[in-house]
Structures are given as C-alpha cells and as structure tokens.
Amino acid sequence: MNQVDLHTHTTASDGSLTPAQLVQRAARLGVKVLAITDHDTVDGVAVGTAEGARLGVEVIPGVEINTDVPGAEVHVLGYFFDVAHRELNEKLAAIREGRIGRARRMAEVLTEMGAPVRFERILEIAGDGAVCRPHVAQALIEAGHVNGYQQAFEKYIGRNSPAYVSRQKFSPAQACALIRRAGGLPVLAHPVFFDRYGAVKARFDQALLPEMLANGLAGIEVYYPRYDATTIELLLGVARSHGLVVTGGTDFHGVRPGEPDLGGVYVPMKTVRRLRERARDGSWAVEHATEAETGSIQ
Ligand SMILES: [Zn+2]
Numbered sequence: 001m002n003q004v005d006l007h008t009h010t011t012a013s014d015g016s017l018t019p020a021q022l023v024q025r026a027a028r029l030g031v032k033v034l035a036i037t038d039h040d041t042v043d044g045v046a047v048g049t050a051e052g053a054r055l056g057v058e059v060i061p062g063v064e065i066n067t068d069v070p071g072a073e074v075h076v077l078g079y080f081f082d083v084a085h086r087e088l089n090e091k092l093a094a095i096r097e098g099r100i101g102r103a104r105r106m107a108e109v110l111t112e113m114g115a116p117v118r119f120e121r122i123l124e125i126a127g128d129g130a131v132c133r134p135h136v137a138q139a140l141i142e143a144g145h146v147n148g149y150q151q152a153f154e155k156y157i158g159r160n161s162p163a164y165v166s167r168q169k170f171s172p173a174q175a176c177a178l179i180r181r182a183g184g185l186p187v188l189a190h191p192v193f194f195d196r197y198g199a200v201k202a203r204f205d206q207a208l209l210p211e212m213l214a215n216g217l218a219g220i221e222v223y224y225p226r227y228d229a230t231t232i233e234l235l236l237g238v239a240r241s242h243g244l245v246v247t248g249g250t251d252f253h254g255v256r257p258g259e260p261d262l263g264g265v266y267v268p269m270k271t272v273r274r275l276r277e278r279a280r281d282g283s284w285a286v287e288h289a290t291e292a293e294t295g296s297i298q
Pocket residue numbers: 064075189190
C-alpha cells in the first residue's frame with residue numbers, strides 16, 4: 001500500500017465510512033498522509049484531523065467541488081485551505097442547498113414519470129451527507145423501479161436522461177478562485193473518468209484550462225484508479241506544460257468490490273511536499289489580492 005492518498009470520501013458526503021472510521025482504516029493500512037475530500041462539504045475534516053492526530057495519520061483538509069460546464073461535470077479538489085473560511089463555507093452550503101432542491105425536483109419528475117420515489121426517503125438515504133444522484137438511484141432501486149445504479153442513471157437520472165435535473169451552475173474557474181480565496185490549492189480531479197466497465201465516460205476539455213489557470217489552478221490528478229500508462233503519460237504532459245503539481249488518490253467511497261482500498265493507488269510522497277510548499281507560498285494570493293477583495297474573479 002502507498003503512504004499517501006489525496007482523494008477520499010466519508011459519510012459527510014457519499015462515502016460509507018465516518019471520518020473517524022476512514023482515518024482508522026488508513027492507519028491500519030499504513031497510509032501516513034490522507035486528504036479528506038468530500039463533495040461540497042468540509043464537515044468531515046475536523047473529526048478526521050483529530051482522529052489522525054491520535055493515530056499518527058496526517059489529515060490534509062480537502063474538498064471536492066462539483067462544477068458544471070456545458071454537457072459535463074468537472075470536479076475541482078481543494079487542499080490546505082482554511083476550513084473555517086466563511087465565504088467557502090457559505091458557498092458550499094449554497095451548493096448543498098441547491099442539491100436538496102434538485103433532489104426534490106427529481107423526486108417530482110420521477111413520480112410524474114410513473115417511477116415514484118419519496119423525497120423524504122432520498123434524504124434519509126443521504127443521511128448526514130450532501131444529497132446527490134447516487135442517493136436518488138438508491139431510492140429507485142429500493143422502490144423496485146430499476147435493478148441497479150447503472151440502470152437508474154441510464155433510464156432516469158443520468159445527464160441525458162428524462163428525470164435529470166441540472167444544478168445551479170458553478171464553473172471550474174469559480175471553484176478554483178474560491179479555493180484560492182480560502183487560502184487553498186485547487187486541483188483538477190480525474191481529468192479522464194471511466195465508467196464501471198472501463199470505458200471512458202468523460203474526458204476533460206483542455207479548452208477550460210486557461211481560465212482555470214488564470215484563477216489559480218495549482219495541480220492535476222494524474223494517479224487515479226484504472227489509469228493506464230498512456231493516460232498517465234498524457235496527464236503528466238499537461239502537468240509539465242502548465243507547471244501543475246501532480247497529485248493522485250483512490251477516490252475511496254468505502255470498501256467496494258473491484259475498487260482500490262485506501263492507499264491503493266500510487267501517489268509519490270513528493271506530491272505532498274510540493275503541495276505544502278505551494279500552499280505556504282503566498283505569492284499567488286498577493287498578486288491577485290485586488291481582484292479577490294473586490295470579488296471580480298468569476
Ligand atoms: Zn469526482
């Protein structure tokens with residue numbers, strides 16, 4: 001197992017282990033540096049950090065912000081930011097609120113389509129976590145409308161399916177700027193995304209890079225489950241040409257068949273050092289202080 005994992009989820013979003021359980025598992029597996037990167041929330045970070053201090057695991061504060069571009073979703077990871085940063089927390093709360101409204105609307109549409117699911121049940125399934133489409137899929141499975149997640153997305157709630165409801169738009173560049181304003185480092189998550197059969201489901205559109213770079217993008221996730229040598233080479237090339245820190249992680253959501261356990265993806269230890277150096281180097285913040293204060297960064 002590797003000693004570094006920079007992409008993990010807990011019950012604060014759609015993971016199945018609590019933050020404390022996640023850190024305990026990391027400790028057992030020999031992971032020394034762990035970033036908790038829940039979707040649109042930092043609620044798991046404090047407990048995880050405390051547990052890490054007890055067990056000798058360094059927990060890096062993280063987040064994964066789901067952003068929208070036409071026809072796709074781009075995930076932006078953030079590291080080493082101020083967890084108590086007010087604007088960051090307010091914005092994440094607004095994104096989560098938007099998700100609740102969206103889940104309610106999806107429940108309505110599904111009911112109109114003859115596949116009724118109860119909104120309350122979706123919230124129950126989400127528990128403490130940020131409600132998102134896998135929770136709706138679970139409700140559809142429970143109600144017997146579909147035989148699994150794949151069918152739920154294909155038939156009902158996938159991006160091009162009839163019960164899909166879009167969220168309030170938040171761009172990748174806006175997410176980068178927000179993370180920077182909170183003192184953190186934005187990193188482009190899984191630029192290539194595979195479905196469970198190993199087919200490429202989404203590929204990052206490099207035309208989005210300049211605006212993200214202008215808004216402080218600092219890294220790119222290069223080491224990720226199922227990335228082959230060709231994909232890694234390609235992404236290393238992107239990292240080199242834009243001076244981005246190379247990061248990686250398992251995107252762990254719980255122990256699931258066919259998915260790597262914590263620390264199950266190679267991530268070099270120097271990644272952590274580089275991220276930390278960049279986080280300490282305040283030059284980006286100083287250069288962009290004027291825009292940040294007036295909020296003119298889009
Ligand atoms: Zn993601």
